[in-house]
Amino acid sequence: MFRLGRNEMIxxxxxxxxINSLDTGNTPFLNELERQARKDQVPIIRQEMQSxxxxxxxxxxxxxxxxxxTAVGFSALLMAEYTEADCRITTIExxxxxxxxxKENFAKGPGGQKITLLxxxxxxxxxxxxxxxxxxxxxxxKGQYIHFLPETLRxxxxxxxxxxxxxxxxxxxxxxxxxxxxxxxxxxxxxxxYLYELKHTDGLLTSIVPIGDGAAVSIRTGRGQV
Numbered sequence: 001m002f003r004l005g006r007n008e009m010i011x012x013x014x015x016x017x018x019i020n021s022l023d024t025g026n027t028p029f030l031n032e033l034e035r036q037a038r039k040d041q042v043p044i045i046r047q048e049m050q051s052x053x054x055x056x057x058x059x060x061x062x063x064x065x066x067x068x069x070t071a072v073g074f075s076a077l078l079m080a081e082y083t084e085a086d087c088r089i090t091t092i093e094x095x096x097x098x099x100x101x102x103k104e105n106f107a108k109g110p111g112g113q114k115i116t117l118l119x120x121x122x123x124x125x126x127x128x129x130x131x132x133x134x135x136x137x138x139x140x141x142k143g144q145y146i147h148f149l150p151e152t153l154r155x156x157x158x159x160x161x162x163x164x165x166x167x168x169x170x171x172x173x174x175x176x177x178x179x180x181x182x183x184x185x186x187x188x189x190x191x192x193x194y195l196y197e198l199k200h201t202d203g204l205l206t207s208i209v210p211i212g213d214g215a216a217v218s219i220r221t222g223r224g225q226v
Contacts, residue, residue, distance in 0.1 A: 026050065034074060046212040049211060052215065062134035066091075073117075076102075091118070169184075198218050
């Protein structure tokens, strides 16, 4: 069931509450990190997205992960927890306050030794990377996804999976441009362009899923040019 009003949940709130009530949660460290992040109003992936991501990690079993947008390190540590010991995670963050918090959490958290934190502007850092990744998790500034796309596609291994979080913008994405607040129109247009490119790029198979605030799951198929 969808709500079409702006700034509302894209899935019925009662349904989300019920689904989340069935979840067994994460490790005590991750649960406490999530609690603190919510208290400090730091954006981290929603509970239903956490569950979805755990399933995708189990299906894909990636050895090399790239994350764009670290925040305080919650999702990187979650991916570290639910991957094999030889998995390596590279994550990118540019905000200094969040970088320091992420470093502390990586030092304390189980699986932190799997994670390499790159500090700086993602677009510049992506251009300097050369290895390919089995899984790329996009959770940075939403208006920048379209600018990151050429580099993330270059870095995505054949058969690799890219997960883009928060792509439906609380339902704004389906509204007329003129129904969106003026200050959000640039992000709105860029996200619509991003989703169009994901769905229309040869060699890329994408499903857009109304979970959390919307997730796009893309697979590099090897059929056609990316």
